[in-house]
Amino acid sequence: MQVRVTNVSKNYAGMAALADVSLTVGSGELVALLGPSGSGKTTLLRTIAGLETPDSGVVYFNDRDASESRIQDRGVGFVFQHYALFKHMRVMDNIAFGLRARKKNRPKEADVKLKVMELLDLVQLSGLEKRFPSQLSGGQRQRVALARALAIEPSVLLLDEPFGALDARVRKDLRRWLREIHDRTGHTTLFVTHDQEEALELADRVVVMNKGQIEQSATPDEIYDTPATPFVFSFIGESSVIPVVVGNGRATLDERVIDLEVGVLADGPAKLFLRPEDVAMVTDGGPGIPGLVVSTRRIGGMRRVTMECGLARHRIEFDAPAEIDIHNSQRLQVRITGGRVYGDGEEGYATEKLASSDTADFKWARAEGWIDR
Amino acid sequence: MTEAEKSVMATRRRQKQAVGEGPLTRAALIAVALAFLGIMLIAPLLVVFAEAFSRGAGVFFDALVAPHTMSALQLTLLVAAIAVPANLVFGIAAAWAITKFDFKGKAFLLTLIDLPFAVSPVVSGLIFVLLFGANSALGPWLDEMNIKILFAVPGIVIATIFITFPFIARELIPLMEQQGSSEEEAAVSLGAGGWRTFFLVTLPNVKWGLLYGVLLCNARAMGEFGAVSVVSGHIRGQTNTLPLHIEILYHDNKAAAAFAVASLLAMLALVTLAVKTVLEARFAGSLAAQRRH
Numbered sequence: 001m002q003v004r005v006t007n008v009s010k011n012y013a014g015m016a017a018l019a020d021v022s023l024t025v026g027s028g029e030l031v032a033l034l035g036p037s038g039s040g041k042t043t044l045l046r047t048i049a050g051l052e053t054p055d056s057g058v059v060y061f062n063d064r065d066a067s068e069s070r071i072q073d074r075g076v077g078f079v080f081q082h083y084a085l086f087k088h089m090r091v092m093d094n095i096a097f098g099l100r101a102r103k104k105n106r107p108k109e110a111d112v113k114l115k116v117m118e119l120l121d122l123v124q125l126s127g128l129e130k131r132f133p134s135q136l137s138g139g140q141r142q143r144v145a146l147a148r149a150l151a152i153e154p155s156v157l158l159l160d161e162p163f164g165a166l167d168a169r170v171r172k173d174l175r176r177w178l179r180e181i182h183d184r185t186g187h188t189t190l191f192v193t194h195d196q197e198e199a200l201e202l203a204d205r206v207v208v209m210n211k212g213q214i215e216q217s218a219t220p221d222e223i224y225d226t227p228a229t230p231f232v233f234s235f236i237g238e239s240s241v242i243p244v245v246v247g248n249g250r251a252t253l254d255e256r257v258i259d260l261e262v263g264v265l266a267d268g269p270a271k272l273f274l275r276p277e278d279v280a281m282v283t284d285g286g287p288g289i290p291g292l293v294v295s296t297r298r299i300g301g302m303r304r305v306t307m308e309c310g311l312a313r314h315r316i317e318f319d320a321p322a323e324i325d326i327h328n329s330q331r332l333q334v335r336i337t338g339g340r341v342y343g344d345g346e347e348g349y350a351t352e353k354l355a356s357s358d359t360a361d362f363k364w365a366r367a368e369g370w371i372d373r
Numbered sequence: 374m375t376e377a378e379k380s381v382m383a384t385r386r387r388q389k390q391a392v393g394e395g396p397l398t399r400a401a402l403i404a405v406a407l408a409f410l411g412i413m414l415i416a417p418l419l420v421v422f423a424e425a426f427s428r429g430a431g432v433f434f435d436a437l438v439a440p441h442t443m444s445a446l447q448l449t450l451l452v453a454a455i456a457v458p459a460n461l462v463f464g465i466a467a468a469w470a471i472t473k474f475d476f477k478g479k480a481f482l483l484t485l486i487d488l489p490f491a492v493s494p495v496v497s498g499l500i501f502v503l504l505f506g507a508n509s510a511l512g513p514w515l516d517e518m519n520i521k522i523l524f525a526v527p528g529i530v531i532a533t534i535f536i537t538f539p540f541i542a543r544e545l546i547p548l549m550e551q552q553g554s555s556e557e558e559a560a561v562s563l564g565a566g567g568w569r570t571f572f573l574v575t576l577p578n579v580k581w582g583l584l585y586g587v588l589l590c591n592a593r594a595m596g597e598f599g600a601v602s603v604v605s606g607h608i609r610g611q612t613n614t615l616p617l618h619i620e621i622l623y624h625d626n627k628a629a630a631a632f633a634v635a636s637l638l639a640m641l642a643l644v645t646l647a648v649k650t651v652l653e654a655r656f657a658g659s660l661a662a663q664r665r666h
């Protein structure tokens with residue numbers, strides 16, 4: 001089942017929770033909705049499910065205007081942010097609820113039991129069917145909520161932060177397991193998450209939302225490698241931001257401290273966004289951007305270094321091999337091997353991939369990748 | 374231990390005393406609470422029964438089986454049997470509307486529900502006299518249609534419904550508000566219709582509050598005096614409820630009989646409380662499980 005959201009807006013007391021949102025989720029696709037708190041993720045999900053009525057715009061299920069059918073008939077499985085289990089019912093009755101509520105071809109009670117057992121097995125909760133929700137852990141409740149939504153064999157599965165309240169370890173397990181279930185059942189799935197790692201790892205496509213609008217909708221690779229807006233760049237992964245001035249096809253900081261070729265970007269103020277891996281320390285004595293180390297910390301096998309450069313002491317973060325001893329107040333030089341420059345264009349953001357650096361010799365395949373694209 | 378540590382310890386000790394009372398204070402507080410309960414609640418109850426039997430068991434039972442007592446009892450039970458289910462439906466509907474939907478005039482409706490609590494019962498009774506009396510706008514029409522409301526059973530029922538309306542709604546509104554509508558939304562998204570959602574999800578979640586509301590409503594329906602007194606007309610054997618009957622007996626200098634009937638009313642109240650206690654004890658498990666969630 002394809003879900004198509006077209007120009008949907010929703011206001012709460014004059015404040016836009018959704019502002020002209022359009023989104024298509026293909027049949028069988030697994031899409032992640034990512035965004036900061038209050039960006040409208042839940043509102044979008046609830047609008048698709050029919051639990052909210054949009055102020056304007058239409059939601060289509062396979063070319064059919066969804067508002068023509070009742071919520072009950074939409075065939076949407078919804079897993080709520082706070083589970084919303086029926087607390088006076090045992091686990092098995094929770095899961096069976098949707099099957100028993102069917103008007104047309106309601107299964108026989110024996111078949112309902114069978115199906116419930118099958119689902120309990122799927123969510124790995126066999127043996128807990130007689131418990132009440134209050135007698136389960138958070139992760140178990142979450143899985144009951146999922147089993148309950150799956151029971152009605154929905155054509156669209158909507159999950160609102162399905163792993164929100166769980167610890168990192170359990171999240172990882174459930175994440176893999178959700179992917180498996182999705183691949184096995186082939187539901188069209190849309191899930192909300194705060195966690196970018198989760199979104200990038202799990203989804204076929206990631207939709208980044210901010211302030212009720214969709215900033216970018218693309219594959220995890222594209223989201224990470226070619227963020228469409230400064231917001232997406234800074235929301236996904238780690239980033240350093242440096243204000244630069246664009247003129248004559250070059251972006252510069254303090255005249256010559258940073259001097260990068262940026263091609264067609266319009267003249268004027270712009271912002272340079274760098275990921276830690278876009279910056280490398282100069283160890284061969286070649287030219288580079290001079291800076292002063294203000295802090296270092298260990299991250300896995302690397303050392304994350306924070307350096308200040310330029311007159312206004314802009315901070316740049318980058319990773320250096322842990323073997324190299326770097327200490328505070330040390331002076332060193334770095335070269336920029338990637339990143340993006342976003343101009344303050346009037347029609348949104350003109351963006352330019354970084355094509356070159358002031359230090360001409362590119363050693364890294366990644367940097368060459370930038371040029372190729 | 375340094376001076377600083379010592380002073381911290383001392384402070385802690387003082388704080389502990391300030392929070393956890395000493396055994397003497399505790400005993401005194403419990404004694405005061407029990408004494409208050411004894412004087413204000415238990416003693417009057419005992420007095421009622423003592424007075425009822427003051428002329429012997431014979432007088433007591435004679436008063437109970439007297440025809441007028443019997444008819445008053447029947448009327449009281451009839452009124453409660455109509456008023457309580459009516460308020461059950463009204464109360465649930467009002468609580469449902471107020472907590473699950475957003476609409477204009479919600480705050481006004483909330484205030485309106487409290488009206489019977491705020492207005493003196495006598496005034497409530499007078500309102501109905503004004504509404505249905507011979508001089509009212511409705512009066513002549515009712516006369517013509519030969520419908521008797523005032524000084525008849527319908528009037529008593531209406532007044533009782535009015536007086537006891539807030540009990541169930543007031544009990545349910547905070548409960549339903551606290552529970553929100555997420556479970557209902559889940560039910561609807563799973564394909565359940567409105568009635569199914571209501572009976573399988575909403576109702577079970579508020580059943581204890583509802584039961585408590587019904588019991589309170591019932592107790593008041595059987596015990597209401599002021600409003601009923603105004604609209605009933607005090608026709609013995611016809612429009613006298615138990616409370617009205619007790620008053621008449623009392624003014625007729627039949628104190629023992631009055632207290633005998635009063636003890637009947639008190640018994641009804643005690644039975645109500647007993648039923649509630651038994652039900653709560655019986656379902657304590659599922660109640661605790663729900664609360665913990």
Ligand SMILES: Nc1ncnc2c1ncn2[C@@H]1O[C@H](COP(=O)(O)OP(=O)(O)OP(=O)(O)O)[C@@H](O)[C@H]1O
Pocket residue numbers: 012013016017035036037038039040041042043044194
């Ligand atoms: N029922 C409501 N009444 C008023 N405002 C609301 C309501 N629901 C949501 N909002 C507002 O709409 C905006 C979007 O809310 P939404 O719940 O969709 O955010 P979200 O992206 O799901 O956030 P989170 O990640 O914290 O769950 C927020 O500013 C919120 O305050």
Ligand SMILES: [Mg+2]
Pocket residue numbers: 041042043081160
């Ligand atoms: Mg949310």
